[in-house]
Amino acid sequence: xxxDTLEEEPCSLARTVAVIGDRWSLLIxxxxxxxxxxxxxxxxxxxxxxxxxxxxxxxxxRFGVLRRIPYQDSPKRYEYILTQKGLDLYPxxxxxxxxxxxxxxxxxxxxxxxxxxxxGHMFDPVMVCSECGEPLTAKAVHVHPGPxxxxxxxxxxxxxxxxxxxxxxxx
Amino acid sequence: xxxDTLEEEPCSLARTVAVIGDRWSLLIxxxxxxxxxxxxxxxxxxxxxxxxxxxxxxxxxRFGVLRRIPYQDSPKRYEYILTQKGLDLYPxxxxxxxxxxxxxxxxxxxxxxxxxxxxGHMFDPVMVCSECGEPLTAKAVHVHPGPxxxxxxxxxxxxxxxxxxxxxxxx
DNA sequence: GCTTTAAAGTTCTATTTTAGAACTGTCAAT
DNA sequence: ATTGACAGTTCTAAAATAGAACTTTAAAGC
Numbered sequence: 001x002x003x004d005t006l007e008e009e010p011c012s013l014a015r016t017v018a019v020i021g022d023r024w025s026l027l028i029x030x031x032x033x034x035x036x037x038x039x040x041x042x043x044x045x046x047x048x049x050x051x052x053x054x055x056x057x058x059x060x061x062r063f064g065v066l067r068r069i070p071y072q073d074s075p076k077r078y079e080y081i082l083t084q085k086g087l088d089l090y091p092x093x094x095x096x097x098x099x100x101x102x103x104x105x106x107x108x109x110x111x112x113x114x115x116x117x118x119x120g121h122m123f124d125p126v127m128v129c130s131e132c133g134e135p136l137t138a139k140a141v142h143v144h145p146g147p148x149x150x151x152x153x154x155x156x157x158x159x160x161x162x163x164x165x166x167x168x169x170x171x
Numbered sequence: 172x173x174x175d176t177l178e179e180e181p182c183s184l185a186r187t188v189a190v191i192g193d194r195w196s197l198l199i200x201x202x203x204x205x206x207x208x209x210x211x212x213x214x215x216x217x218x219x220x221x222x223x224x225x226x227x228x229x230x231x232x233r234f235g236v237l238r239r240i241p242y243q244d245s246p247k248r249y250e251y252i253l254t255q256k257g258l259d260l261y262p263x264x265x266x267x268x269x270x271x272x273x274x275x276x277x278x279x280x281x282x283x284x285x286x287x288x289x290x291g292h293m294f295d296p297v298m299v300c301s302e303c304g305e306p307l308t309a310k311a312v313h314v315h316p317g318p319x320x321x322x323x324x325x326x327x328x329x330x331x332x333x334x335x336x337x338x339x340x341x342x
Numbered sequence: 343g344c345t346t347t348a349a350a351g352t353t354c355t356a357t358t359t360t361a362g363a364a365c366t367g368t369c370a371a372t
Numbered sequence: 373a374t375t376g377a378c379a380g381t382t383c384t385a386a387a388a389t390a391g392a393a394c395t396t397t398a399a400a401g402c
Contacts, residue, residue: 001218002390006194010282012271013201013264019275021194023177030184033309039379047172049361054380064274075368077378082309085274090309091266091298093184099263100183103235103256104190109318111181117311119303126301127262132290133304138204138253138261140288147280173361210350220390225351246397248349 010150019063020089024048024056026096032066032086033093037079065089094125181321190234191260195219195227197267203237203257204264208250236260265296 001009007018020026027046036042043053057080060066065086068078082089094114101110101124116123127136134140172180178189191197198217207213214224228251231237236257239249253260265285272281272295287294298307305311 003194007275011201012268012275012282014198014271015275016267016271017194017197021192021197023174023188023192026188026192027185030182034314040377043379049363050380051362051382052360074370075378087309088270088273090307091296092263092270094298094307095262095266096187097183099259100185100187102259104178104183104186105319111183111317111319111321113315113317115313115315116300116302116305116307117313118305119300121300121302123303124301125262125298125307127265127296127298129287129290129292130295130297131287131292132294134287134289136261136265136287136296138258142286142288143205144284144286146282146284148276148282150282211348214350220392221351222353222391223389243349245399246349 010148016092019060019065020092022056024052025060026093028053028056028060029065029086029089029093032080032082033090037081039078039080042080060086091125091127095127098125181319187263190231190236191263193227195223196231197264199224199227199231200236200257200260200264203251203253204261208252210249210251213251231257262296262298266298269296 003018006014006021009015020029024046027048028042031042031045036045039050039053039057042048042057043050046053048056057066057068061068061080063085064083066080067083068080071077071079097112105111113122114124115121128134129136174189177185177192180186191200195217198219199213202213202216207216210221210224210228213219213228214221217224219227228237228239232239232251234256235254237251238254239251242248242250268283276282284293285295286292299305300307
């Protein structure tokens with residue numbers, strides 16, 4: 001499986017991974033959510049090579065996660081800001097941070113705390129069911145193929161109840 | 172920044188990315204949450220090279236996300252199952268899937284639907300505040316340095332207002 | 343008994359990606 | 373006239389990945 005085919009897989013996880021599933025993209029997005037917007041700012045705080053940074057920014061813009069906006073004209077200069085599509089990545093970012101908070105902290109404690117402006121409290125993110133509001137666990141969820149599920153050749157589907165099918169050796 | 176230093180950054184996102192921040196790890200985890208457990212099963216449904224699969228599985232075991240358990244003795248055979256630490260990745264996986272459902276679907280619709288066993292409904296995951304229960308958005312969250320924040324030079328944690336510090340280019 | 347098959351890896355080379363550093367072009371300030 | 377900031381681009385060396393073949397242990401088929 002190559003990077004460009006990933007994006008076309010009948011799997012929402014694979015498609016999202018095609019956009020943000022590499023270390024640098026996620027770190028760049030962290031900076032974006034911390035209000036960083038400029039090439040130099042990303043580069044110096046991440047230590048990413050300029051070459052890769054340019055490439056990743058282009059990719060994020062191409063996928064509509066960031067928008068490239070001129071902020072001065074003399075020498076044309078641009079900054080990168082999150083689109084709504086990009087802002088919608090917030091639950092992903094927060095759940096990644098939360099897992100790190102719970103499972104990867106050292107003795108000194110959390111590097112960062114989050115305060116909810118609405119209620120004023122320090123909080124953790126919790127993922128709940130849109131219908132009943134209960135916290136979600138893997139075991140409490142049943143997976144069904146949706147309308148966009150693969151139904152072409154019998155080659156590897158990724159639905160929950162995949163039979164034994166596939167063995168991509170046969171085409 | 173190298174992969175191994177990433178794990179030691181004073182940032183929960185970076186530390187988590189050190190564990191699961193590459194395309195194959197995330198796809199392997201998808202399979203784990205879909206009840207796949209064996210080397211051959213991962214390999215044939217993902218099309219990952221055997222070499223990389225072996226390496227990624229080792230890494231996930233090393234970080235305590237998967238446990239390697241023998242399921243027969245004659246020729247020793249092992250399978251990989253999620254630990255509690257691994258199961259705790261569920262919100263990350265689900266929010267990735269959800270973003271793909273919202274922003275990366277084609278005309279055919281979602282590849283997969285999720286049903287909550289507790290309430291019986293098809294649902295979407297929603298991330299809420301642990302304190303007030305309201306849905307979270309990036310703009311409604313204020314970030315503070317925590318006890319584990321970087322404290323070497325002047326305060327700059329990777330909080331919202333990092334100056335330019337650490338310009339690796341000089342002085 | 344001999345060959346094939348299966349699982350779970352390991353080993354090998356060719357190709358692609360990434361790291362690290364230097365270079366480019368445009369303007370403002372010194 | 374020179375320096376510095378910004379947003380990149382270009383180059384080579386080093387690292388990671390793809391793709392395929394090979395290994396080991398033991399059961400199954402002939």
